[in-house]
Amino acid sequence: MIKVGIIGVSGYAGAELLRLLLNHDEVKVVSIEARSYQGQPISDLYPSFYQVCDMICESDEDVLQKAELIFASLPHGLSEKYAKYCDENNKKFIDLGADFRLDSEQDYQEWYKLDYHEKALHDKQVYGLSEVNREKIKTATLIGNPGCYPTSITLGLYPLLKEKLNLNKHIIIDSKSGTTGAGKSLSEDTHFPKCNESFHPYKLGTHRHTPEIEQELSKMANDDIQVTFTPHLLPVNRGIVSTIYVDLKPEVSLDDVYQIYQNYYSQEYFVRVLPKGKIADLKFVKYSNFCDISLHLDERYHRLIIVSTIDNMVKGAAGQAIQNMNIMYGLEETKGLKMVPPSF
Structure with a gap:
């Protein structure tokens, strides 16, 4: 014991x-x-x-x-x-x-x-x-x-960066978190009349998780990765949704990406790569230790869109x-x- x-x-x-x-x-x-x-x-x-x-x-x-x-x-x-x-x-x-x-x-x-x-x-x-x-x-x-935002982001990007499927070193990350991520101390943004029925970004370009995200992504890529990371506050108690935008190399297809993610995570109990066409949703990871990942392609620009969801408290x-x-x-x-x- x-x-x-x-x-x-x-x-x-x-x-x-x-x-x-x-x-x-x-x-x-x-x-x-x-x-x-x-x-x-x-x-x-x-x-x-x-x-x-x-x-x-x-x-x-x-x-x-x-x-x-x-x-x-x-x-x-x-x-x-x-x-x-x-x-x-x-x-x-x-x-x-x-x-x-x-x-x-x-x-x-x-x-x-x-x-x-x-x-x-x-x-x-x-x-x-x-x-x-x-x-x-x-x-x-x-x-x-790890921090909560970095967990959702690094798990979402790990196979892609490890296999060097990204076309460039700059990645755009749009993340949303429930109010528990701000801790118990009350602030103007987490005060009920302000956050209820609201949805807004905060700490644009200045969030303290930024160096942690760049540090770990750079290790995965064995290269210098820079991110534009914008967090948002959701009017819910818990959960994180990270939507990540990465330009793929021209020769890499969505099927290629999906197979690589399956190879990396098929033996990982807590990381669930959702079937193609499904979209990760924070509702279905709440109170659990799961990270759900869905993969999507913007065909016009050959840009991969990764959605990664976790419960920020678990x-x-x-x-x-x-x-x-x-x-x-x-x-x-x-x-x-x-x-x-x-x-x-």
């Missing part, structure tokens, strides 16, 4: 971690932390846990002492000290925040306005995109869990973190994650 602790359980991703881990038969959640709710049961904050899990929120020191694997679901800039403790005490650490996603400190400084304080730790970090970095994850002790956060845990411990990768999305 893996003794697990969660630091930051009061946030949406932290609460989702707890919800999913309670159904994992190889895990015992031994301690949870929520600084603003210390001494209170988690069911006071999230009534859905009432009489299912009434664990008391403890201190971060309690979590670090009691658990052998620590999940941190915190704002950027707060995870390094916990990762350092785990590194020094032979514990595993999975960070759902942004502190261990970027290879370059310069990128972190530019986009997050912070420095790396424990620089040696970043040589040990493994980017936790489960389907792509599985072999590295198996032996890792420090995982930087495959885009807590579910992928648990998938990474399963890989790290040599468990069946789907354990605790085989929930079927609702049909309506």
